[in-house]
Amino acid sequence: MSSILLVTPFAPQRDGIATYAAQELQQLRADGHKVDVVSPLPSAAHYHVPLGNPAGALKLVQLATGYDRTILQFGPEMLFGRAKSAAARAAVWAALAALGRACPLDLRIHELEYEILTKSPIERSAARRAIHGTDRVTVHTETEANQLATVVGIGRGKVEVIDHGAHFVPRTMMTRAEAKAAIGIDPNRFAFVSIGFLQYHKGFDLAAEAMLSANLGNAELHIVGSKRVSHPDINRYVDGLKRLCAASDRMFLHERFVSDDEFDQWVRAADAVVLPYREIWSSSVLERAQVLGTRVIASDLPQLKQQVRGDSLLISDLDDLRVAMEKLVAAADYPDHDLISGTGEGQTGNDHRSWNIAGEPKLPSDSRDSASSPLDLGRVQAQVELRARAGLLGPSSEQGRKNDTPQPLASESLMALGDYEKPEPVSHRLGVGRAKRTVLSLVNWQLAPIIQHVEDLQRATTEAIVRLEHRQNQMDERPIDVTDSDLGSVGGTDARLEHGVDGVYPTVGLDDQFKSDSGIDRLDPFLSRELVEGKNRRRSTDPRARRDHGELAGSDEPEHLPGKPSRQSGGR
Amino acid sequence: MIQLDNNFERSASEKLMPPMPPLSASNGGPPEGNIIAFVSPRFGDGVVGGAEAVMADAAFGLARRGHNVEILTTCAKDHFTWANEFPPGRTVVDGVSVTRFPTVLGEGSARQRVGDEILAGKQVSIQDQQLWINDSLRCPEMWHHVFDNGDRYRALIFAPYMFWTTYAVAQVHPAKSIIMPCLHDEEPARLDIFRELLEGAGGLWFLTEPERDLGQRMYNLGDRQAIVGASVAVPNQYEPTSFTSKFNIDRPFIYYAGRREWGKGWNALLDGYSRFVSQRGRQLALVTSGVGSIDHPLERSNDIIDVGLLSDDDRNSAMAAAAAYLQPSAMESFSRTVLESMLAGTPVIANGASDVVQWHVQRSNAGLVYNNEAELIECLNFVTDHPEEFKRAAVGGRQYVLDHFQLEDVLRRMEYTLDQWLPVGAFV
Known part of the structure; x- marks a missing residue:
């Protein structure tokens, strides 16, 4: 039995690494070890040491000397926090190196910011020293192991791959x-x-x-x-x-x-x-x-x-x-x-998917046919919009096209702009990062709303263009094709046109391609995702990703948007 | 590991025992998975709090009915300081194992900053909500005890919803965690962190219909919810004359028992009562028992009389001696003192902003409610002018309590839901 200090984000904080750590904690205690937990934020951990800066890391070193071993669940958010500059981050790595010297240290690397390491020789060197000094470094996949060894410049043999589920036990015995x-x-x-x-x-x-x-x-x-x-x-x-x-x-x-x-x-x-x-x-x-x-x-x-x-x-x-x-x-x-x-x-171009019209309340004014299915137009309208988009953007939309040649769309250039990427107020030059942050804090109250407004404007413009393209596409390439079964499913041809909120447009009896000739002028919030996809395509070198405009999984290039919440391995 | 003060106050009713390992099936404890644990932020002599009282009643009641019951609680007595006043470790109180864990206090600045935003009704990020709940009292040792010993428990009962002991510990084994939220219509109840807690619990026990209705309005609750109610003990006797003699009270008085703090409506009561005194003179005293400072000029003129922390007998007698009982709190999930007052045959004057109290008053016809200071003053005028009529009109209050709030009924409802939701052996 040994005494172990587990350094990790911890419950009740909602965090994938915290969940992972709790499972490892359970396993370690079941194996007879005495384990105490330290977390960067106040939690159910035994100790709370604010990490995210060199001083916190040094406190951690002091604490760890009282234990036989330290296991650190490595995530950038926990470790670097407010340490933005290369110097501050290198200092955190130096503190980790000191931790490795103070007691045997296991690093469980869940996520590492390779982009920063690649750009910063100072940090890379500090990371190399810290990782060299550890007792054990683990990642969950071979790819990560190779990447870590290559980027940081350590021997591949230093990095161990452990099964992500090594500590996992089922929490249900149900069939x-x-x-x-x-x-x-x-x-x-x-x-x-x-x-x-x-x-x-x-x-x-x-x-x-x-x-x-x-x-x-x-x-x-x-x-x-x-x-x-x-x-x-x-x-x-x-x-x-x-x-x-x-x-x-x-x-x-x-x-x-x-x-x-x-x-x-x-x-x-x-x-x-x-x-x-x-x-x-x-x-x-x-x-x-x-x-x-x-x-x-x-x-x-x-x-x-x-x-x-x-x-x-x-x-x-x-x-x-x-x-x-x-x-x-x-x-x-x-x-x-x-x-x-x-x-x-x-599937052929004339086949169609079923509509969800069952179980809807009957329209009070509809006394024409008591046997016909009651209908919620709002639900059908949502289906019209989504089916239309799926038909336009998905691979199946290719099937009905007369010409398979990829056609550039007018919205592509707008989409390629992507979101405004706010530059990080950091610098490798001494003092410059601090100056940038000072300027940012002085002007941010005024700049932030402007940036948001520009982004909203860009999004609205692109949505409008995409919508026009949808309509153009349908008018150019998609003949209206109403089948008998479509009509039968809602009780007759009278059901083909319904008065929607925004005017008259077909709500039922359509096949899987969008056939409205009236246009839809409702905003589709999900189009914002397409904008992001547009940015993906801009970055992608895969010609298929460009050809399959809007095909959501068409690009296999991972996207990492600045300013987005960080992903975490083990995340749920 | 966690440093504690050494000046512990030992509870008179606790037999302090040497440190003992957790009970297990192998050392004489009940079989694994057979214990019902009541997890309360505070427990013991001198603890003032409605939720804590409900938890203690239920724990000892179920133990008397043959269940294996444990109480898990903190070493704190005071919910302002959360100082570790009771010693940590396991003791036995009336045959029930009580295990205390030390509290740890946050630095408090995040609690203050985010708390202000919450109370102002602002949108607060999930990150800040977590900072807020973790920057108050925490009880890590309790969390780890439940984490390590979850298999021992058939069910874990938590109350009230807003304390860390409930928020954090009920999420360790949520499927077997039943929460008695003691819910109020207040801003914190709308936070995501509590929505997730209550929607994900293994069951919910509500104290009253209005509280259950509020819960259903605020959350997407599943089937595992029940109104189990709570009980009010029926005293063997009341001695109103002894009480007034003991505390030298020579005038008719209204009575308030409980925590004297802003959140309980105490400040608003003082304002209204002061105005009443300025209008009507010293005809009606305000007698108060419980905790919290008063610091008001009318205390010096003996219009406000603080009788301190009372024994149950004295409190019951005070209820009976009063011309009316005042309930100024808008945040009540059960309002035990209102029911104790009705049981003593004393009418109630209550803040109508509390759905629960209004519900009690309307169903019992044993009091008046007010919705602003002017109405409060008029209620005080009425009790001053017609004390006997008021008492006679409220006579139905006692029967209302006897009909609806008896411990055995509450315990039977608890047992029924436990058997339905978490039968013995369900998690073995």
């Missing part, structure tokens, strides 16, 4: 049926689950997009999680998810923080966990799914690829995802499983 019952999922339906913090890079919107456009019968998608932090980008993203999920009664957004126990229940209940991440270092969700024996569909990112075991499916774009989901549903044996014949991979 899938029991877990479904406990959560309230229909036991007769295939359940896809995307779970974790709701953030753009997790790509849960892609799972929803795939649900809308794939042939999945009665399968359901449950998106489960909460915002890790409050941030305008995250708020917009979650608003978009809500809109997307509202378009179908087979998609559910459960926006709340789930406990570890409930988390495992969801994963256990899932027939497949869907993780269409746009970017990730390593995934706790993937590990938990594997521990619980639940199949996973995950993005084909290098780090995830190395984590994946067993019969999980890797996907590289939205089309892949759609196919993977269809494949799993088709292979499953559910009594309620009712795929629409003639759709899926063999």
